[in-house]
Amino acid sequence: MTAASVADEARTLAAPAGWVADVAAITGRAVRGILREPELFLFALIIPVFFFVVQVGALGDLARRSMGISSYAAFQLPIAILFAAASTSGGNALVLDIANGYWDKLSVTPVHRSALVVGTLFGELFAVLSYSLVLLVFGWVIGVRFAGNEVVGALGLLGLTLLFGVGFAAVSIAVALATGSVRATQSTFIIFFPLLFLTPSALPRDQMTGWFDTVVSLNPITYVVEAARSFLSGIDVLVIARGALAALLFSTLTFGLTALAFRRRVRMG
Amino acid sequence: MSAAIQAHDLVHSFGEVEAVRGVSLKVQEGEIYGFLGPNGAGKSTTVRILTTLLAPTGGSGMVLGHDVAADRTTVRRLIGVALQEAGLDPKQTGRELLTLQGRLYGLRGSVLTGQVAEVTELVGLADALDRRIQTYSGGMKRRLDLASALLHRPRVLFLDEPTTGLDPLSRALIWDRIRELRERFGATIFLTTQYLEEADELADQVAIIDQGRIVREGTPAALKAEVGADVIDVGVDERECGAARVAILEMQSGGELPAGELRGTGTGYTLFVPEGPRNIAVLIRGLDKAGIRFGAVSVSRPTLDDVFLAATGGRMAAAAERADSDEQERVPEPAGRSAP
Numbered sequence: 001m002t003a004a005s006v007a008d009e010a011r012t013l014a015a016p017a018g019w020v021a022d023v024a025a026i027t028g029r030a031v032r033g034i035l036r037e038p039e040l041f042l043f044a045l046i047i048p049v050f051f052f053v054v055q056v057g058a059l060g061d062l063a064r065r066s067m068g069i070s071s072y073a074a075f076q077l078p079i080a081i082l083f084a085a086a087s088t089s090g091g092n093a094l095v096l097d098i099a100n101g102y103w104d105k106l107s108v109t110p111v112h113r114s115a116l117v118v119g120t121l122f123g124e125l126f127a128v129l130s131y132s133l134v135l136l137v138f139g140w141v142i143g144v145r146f147a148g149n150e151v152v153g154a155l156g157l158l159g160l161t162l163l164f165g166v167g168f169a170a171v172s173i174a175v176a177l178a179t180g181s182v183r184a185t186q187s188t189f190i191i192f193f194p195l196l197f198l199t200p201s202a203l204p205r206d207q208m209t210g211w212f213d214t215v216v217s218l219n220p221i222t223y224v225v226e227a228a229r230s231f232l233s234g235i236d237v238l239v240i241a242r243g244a245l246a247a248l249l250f251s252t253l254t255f256g257l258t259a260l261a262f263r264r265r266v267r268m269g
Numbered sequence: 270m271s272a273a274i275q276a277h278d279l280v281h282s283f284g285e286v287e288a289v290r291g292v293s294l295k296v297q298e299g300e301i302y303g304f305l306g307p308n309g310a311g312k313s314t315t316v317r318i319l320t321t322l323l324a325p326t327g328g329s330g331m332v333l334g335h336d337v338a339a340d341r342t343t344v345r346r347l348i349g350v351a352l353q354e355a356g357l358d359p360k361q362t363g364r365e366l367l368t369l370q371g372r373l374y375g376l377r378g379s380v381l382t383g384q385v386a387e388v389t390e391l392v393g394l395a396d397a398l399d400r401r402i403q404t405y406s407g408g409m410k411r412r413l414d415l416a417s418a419l420l421h422r423p424r425v426l427f428l429d430e431p432t433t434g435l436d437p438l439s440r441a442l443i444w445d446r447i448r449e450l451r452e453r454f455g456a457t458i459f460l461t462t463q464y465l466e467e468a469d470e471l472a473d474q475v476a477i478i479d480q481g482r483i484v485r486e487g488t489p490a491a492l493k494a495e496v497g498a499d500v501i502d503v504g505v506d507e508r509e510c511g512a513a514r515v516a517i518l519e520m521q522s523g524g525e526l527p528a529g530e531l532r533g534t535g536t537g538y539t540l541f542v543p544e545g546p547r548n549i550a551v552l553i554r555g556l557d558k559a560g561i562r563f564g565a566v567s568v569s570r571p572t573l574d575d576v577f578l579a580a581t582g583g584r585m586a587a588a589a590e591r592a593d594s595d596e597q598e599r600v601p602e603p604a605g606r607s608a609p
Contacts, residue, residue, distance in 0.1 A: 011422070011424075012347055012421055012422050012423055013374070013376060013380065013384065013420075013421045013422045014347070014375055014376075014421040014422075014423075015346075015374070015375035015376075016375055017372060017373060017374070018375075021372065021375075022372075022373060025373060026369075028369070029358070029361065029369050032360070032361065032365065033358070033360050033361075036360045097356070097358070100354070100356045101354040101356025102356035102357060102358050103356070104322060104352055104356055105350075105352065105356045105357070105370075105414075105417070106373070107322060108320050108321065108322060108348070108350040109345060109370065109373040109374060110342050110345040110346050110373065110374065110375075111373040
């Protein structure tokens with residue numbers, strides 16, 4: 001081999017890939033990871049469906065008789081969907097990468113650092129969308145119908161769920177980035193209980209009194225739940241707009257936390 | 270020839286623990302540079318700084334003229350890195366991992382497919398490429414990690430303990446590949462190792478690091494020549510040990526054998542003297558004349574472990590044990606904290 005050909009071959013092939021290409025590559029990997037763990041997929045769906053069946057079975061008649069709710073299944077379906085949307089595992093996948101060294105392996109490439117997080121969030125969007133679609137089909141099969149146009153209702157509910165779900169996934173991603181601890185990241189699931197159950201999850205807000213009513217009214221997720229129901233029980237633009245705003249505020253807050261944790265993680269030294 | 274890697278007085282502390290205490294080095298283009306030291310000597314921390322994963326708390330590092338702290342993106346394009354803990358996503362197949370890695374280096378289409386084929390052929394993984402990584406053995410993971418570091422034809426390759434924990438066959442395979450890389454692509458290779466024979470086999474230049482400082486640097490031959498003696502091993506029957514010792518010491522005091530350290534080995538003696546091949550004959554004649562029955566006699570050049578001993582006053586194995594016990598008191602290195 002001549003000196004000139006050695007010099008030619010010595011030239012690196014690496015070139016700037018661009019942020020969009022980086023995000024696409026990381027998203028592809030996140031989606032593959034989700035599809036290869038169907039057991040997580042089932043787990044994320046079984047619990048919401050179980051709660052849904054128990055609630056509707058136990059309280060369906062009572063709700064119809066004393067609260068005037070004609071379909072308690074339609075009343076509960078948004079809760080099951082939001083429940084599933086909060087069961088994503090993006091932070092878990094990320095914290096495993098950090099713990100086993102794959103994050104370092106990706107970090108020595110010229111990838112845009114933010115693409116590592118944004119791609120993971122897009123993977124979570126895919127998971128939330130899949131869970132929601134399965135539960136919408138489940139609802140449709142058992143007779144739950146949207147109030148207005150089915151397509152508008154389905155798209156509206158999906159949009160709202162994605163906004164909430166990605167905001168929720170951002171919490172566990174923030175904890176993963178900030179702590180690098182598998183246990184801490186898995187524990188973020190706990191914050192989901194007050195957020196989703198200190199809401200009108202079992203009965204409408206006008207039936208509540210005392211401290212519970214106060215706490216529920218202060219919880220932004222309350223408005224997300226009410227907006228989600230509005231697509232099924234009767235479209236109320238104001239309620240939907242208020243819910244979308246609440247989901248947006250929630251997600252903005254959690255994205256902010258993720259951005260802070262991300263800066264901490266990539267800060268040199 | 271210009272410098273591919275330069276470090277000037279690199280320092281890194283984890284809290285109060287100084288892992289790297291002023292490392293300066295220069296690696297020429299096309300060279301295989303062996304960074305040899307026991308566990309906990311500061312090898313990996315130095316590599317993490319030079320590969321942009323960790324900011325130095327003092328000093329500076331350059332790769333092909335680019336500052337590793339200020340010009341990180343350029344450095345990342347020029348280097349390939351196989352870290353000590355081969356962190357590979359077990360859920361992906363080998364091909365998926367390599368393809369993703371290639372995309373992040375901006376490789377596309379036929380160039381990407383071509384490179385994936387080339388590097389997997391090079392490391393001998395072509396048959397396992399479409400299997401999930403979770404089914405790979407330790408050696409296969411290392412080879413995949415090496416392949417992924419080569420995809421974009423890096424001009425400088427950092428290999429952090431590429432063969433630690435591998436069986437001899439896998440180790441020999443990786444050694445062959447490392448030599449091939451230099452021959453085919455003229456790549457500069459920065460190799461950390463705790464194996465003396467690995468540094469000896471592969472490296473053009475060796476730096477020996479202990480407790481965060483480089484204690485010796487040079488070609489393996491020059492370093493060993495610095496020890497200034499050859500090693501003569503003589504096997505002696507247990508009952509004749511005392512007599513053999515007296516005979517050897519008498520030869521030394523009588524001027525037949527040059528002065529040099531004599532150490533008992535349990536099965537005989539090791540004698541450190543210059544001009545081993547000439548003096549082995551003197552030793553054999555002397556022992557024979559004294560009527561001592563001896564077994565196998567051999568002469569060898571000093572090893573890098575002898576160099577380590579001369580530089581630090583201890584053997585590498587002992588230094589590794591000391592580092593392991595210190596480790597319990599240390600602040601752990603923050604895994605995964607990286608540079609933007």
